[in-house]
Amino acid sequence: MIEVTGLDNKKIILNADHIEKMESVPESLITLTNGRKYLVKESIEIIVEKVTLYKRNIFTVNIQEASRR
Template sequence: MIELTGLDGKKFILNDEHIEKMESVPDSVITLVNGRKYLVKESLDTIVQKIVLYKRNIYTVNIQEASKR
């Protein structure tokens, strides 16, 4: 899950597993698999970096836990 900022300035958490596509028109538009759309302040590059960092943290923790067994 990643933290994003809506155009109204409010922060929210989005489950990145539900993202179907992202566009820049010029604001970033995130479309979920259920068709719901979110307009956010972050650039597409920033969103991708947040997703990569989140997933890296999850997989690193899982690998470390598995190696302890």
């Protein structure tokens, strides 16, 4: 899950695994696999960094848990 900021300054938590595409319009438009769209303040580059960090954390935890077994 990643946290982004809507145009109304409210925080939105999105499932990073459901992001289908992103466009810069000049805000960032995130389209999810279910067709829902979100306009957010963060740049596409920042969103990609958040998704990368989220995925890295998941895989790091899974690798650490597997090595303990």
